[in-house]
Amino acid sequence: MAPRLLTRLEGALTRAIPLNPIQSWLTQAVASISFDDIPFSAARVGAPILERAEIQGTFYVCGGHTGETFENRAQHEAHDLLALHQAGHEIACHTFAHPLVTKLSNTARDQDRQANANFIRDTLGDVMMTSFAYPYGAVSLAAKAYYARQFFTCRGVYRGLNTGRIDFAELRAIGIERRQHDIGQVRDRVAEAKERNAWIIFFTHDVGPDPSDYGCTPQNLEDVITTLKDAGIETLPVKAAAAKVMFG
């Protein structure tokens, strides 16, 4: 069987088995906007867009990328993390080294997770990351079981809304990505989220005039924010939205 098909089957199977199901207490929709990897431009262009709209986002960091280049894009510096944290954004975990976690043993997952936790403690002081996003969105039952034990929420990249019985071990999300961005679809999804009292989570990477396939333009990000504001949907960091889902 082709490896890609096997991976897709494994993904479908993994999604079908919730490992941390939480019954939603939401009586109205809530949204989150998140950034994976934290390219330089996410911190320097993306965060100010959120701040102008008085929104706090979630930034999933790989400490191993701080001050480095990843996939040909300059990544954040340590002082960017401090600025994000001080502005009230959530600093969350995206592993230390951005591995395919599906290929790691639990011992290797422990080492990587601890490295990121130590890095954040050294950089930001007493900050505990309670939200996690899977690198490449790659999940397996074993990886999901591991990360669900370590973090309050784990976010994937499988497209969808979070509603009803929500699997906190693999939250669904919607990419704001150049390769597939369609504001009409975003508006439809936001309207559906409002209708169903769902938690709608967006994610992107770099933000700039010429973004990567996985990033977006400033206008794309502003359009999503405007759509959420027009719908009267509150946008909160993943951690705060998760608490609202869980406790009402």
Ligand SMILES: [Zn+2]
């Ligand atoms: Zn990533």
